[in-house]
Amino acid sequence: KPWWQHFCKSQIVAIDCEFVHYRYLAKSEKVKAASVAIVDFNGEVLYRTTVKHDPGECQINRITISKNGITANILRNGHKSLDTVENEVADLLKDKLVIHIAGATDFKSLGLCIGDFENFDLHSHWQQPKINSNGxxxxxxxxxxxxxxxxxxxEDFQSGIHSAEADARATLRIFREVYIKIKQTEVCTKYNSDFDQFADFD
Incomplete structure (x- = not known):
């Protein structure tokens, strides 16, 4: 059977985070989760919260607010501490297949290591071959x-403020309605070995 069928549908979830950037932390530690959403196989919300931060330590301006809607008040009044969210998310994702798109940053922003969880990045299937400026x-x-x-x-998706919940749902939808229809046989590997098929991707 296909690799993804080794998991029950109840084990398949998707995660997404919206971030805040700390002003004075080391570059590798600047990005922290400000909102988190996890949805189940059908796109129903399993977990959703905002994370409490000191807005005085974070980069907040018109550009960041227009992208993720995270304001000083949202950070100040976050529902839970980062430590609490880290522990709750880790518990929820245990024994799950976590679908994400470029999710290493999401995990790191929560203080988690992506390698500690069974996960699948949509980018391992969808990449577009291009010739760069150096040929x-x-x-x-x-x-x-x-x-x-x-x-x-x-055409309207992500046209305004990004939402962790909307992005998690969209991520799972791509996996559920597109990816698994491609990977229907036992010989289908988890990853894509032919990115050329996306050379003309719109």
Missing amino acids: ILVHENIGLKRLIRKYFND
């Missing part, structure tokens, strides 16, 4: 917005 073939990740536009003809 070298590279593979560019195809973002969630482009995937939703391509497969579901949704």
